[in-house]
Amino acid sequence: MSSTEENVPLADTIRSTLSDDIxxxxxxxxxxxxxxxxxxxxxxxxxxxxEAIKQLTVSGLVEHRHRCGVFVSEIPIDMLPKMFEYVAEMxxxxxxxxxxxxxxxxxxxxxxxxxxxxxxxxxxDIDAYDKxxxxxxxxxxxxxxxxxxxxxxxSARAKVAPYRKxxxxxxxxxKSSYAEHDEIIKxxxxxxxxxxxxxxxxxxxxxxxxxxxxIEK
Numbered sequence: 268m269s270s271t272e273e274n275v276p277l278a279d280t281i282r283s284t285l286s287d288d289i290x291x292x293x294x295x296x297x298x299x300x301x302x303x304x305x306x307x308x309x310x311x312x313x314x315x316x317x318e319a320i321k322q323l324t325v326s327g328l329v330e331h332r333h334r335c336g337v338f339v340s341e342i343p344i345d346m347l348p349k350m351f352e353y354v355a356e357m358x359x360x361x362x363x364x365x366x367x368x369x370x371x372x373x374x375x376x377x378x379x380x381x382x383x384x385x386x387x388x389x390x391x392d393i394d395a396y397d398k399x400x401x402x403x404x405x406x407x408x409x410x411x412x413x414x415x416x417x418x419x420x421x422s423a424r425a426k427v428a429p430y431r432k433x434x435x436x437x438x439x440x441x442k443s444s445y446a447e448h449d450e451i452i453k454x455x456x457x458x459x460x461x462x463x464x465x466x467x468x469x470x471x472x473x474x475x476x477x478x479x480x481x482i483e484k
Contacts, residue, residue, distance in 0.1 A: 277311055280309075281316060282318075282319040282428075286433075289328050290429060290481070296340065297338060300320060300336070300337045300338070302320070305319075320337055325426055326426055327343045344479065347427075347475060347479055348475065350426055350427050351430075351474065351475040354471055357419055357423045358467050358471055359464040360411075361407055361411045362411075362460075362463050362464050363460045363461065364411035364413055364416060365408075366458060366464075367460050368410065368413075374456055377403065377407065377455065381449070384396060384448075388441045393435045397435060408421060430482070431474050433478055433482065434477035434478040437477045437481055443473065444474075447466065447470040447473060451463055
């Protein structure tokens, strides 16, 4: 495995931790993010830290100020509905296409990811459920068998990734998320493309409501 490939999961872990800290207020708005200090904190080189900061910039949680560095931004709460609306439409399209184009093996894999995630709901392991959640949605993205749609939906999802994770801090959100996934997958397996698409729209909207509720508390 190359050093670049090794840095990807490190960057994702750092981004996830920092976004959680920002959204819960542990890292206040206006704080300057120092690459050296962060590399020391996470015991990594500066390369995955830079990648994590790049991801945070995409989601609007931090901003680059010319010749000053990177600073924590105001949470764009007023923009979240529009951001999630775009993601919802893209994921709904992806789900409709996946329902039509997925092979039996891909459907079996999707179901297996879903069923395996239930143990994280029961244990209350938010981080583990979030990872399973990403795996499930990614399986749908790949299952659409349209490279252009897949690239677009991954780009869209990156903008709201931090906000979608914090939804699981809301009581029973992981449980309701699992139930929504259950309905999506049932529709996919039955080949009900429009129904699967509609349930995905509902699912993403519920994610928005839960995320907004956590951020605004």
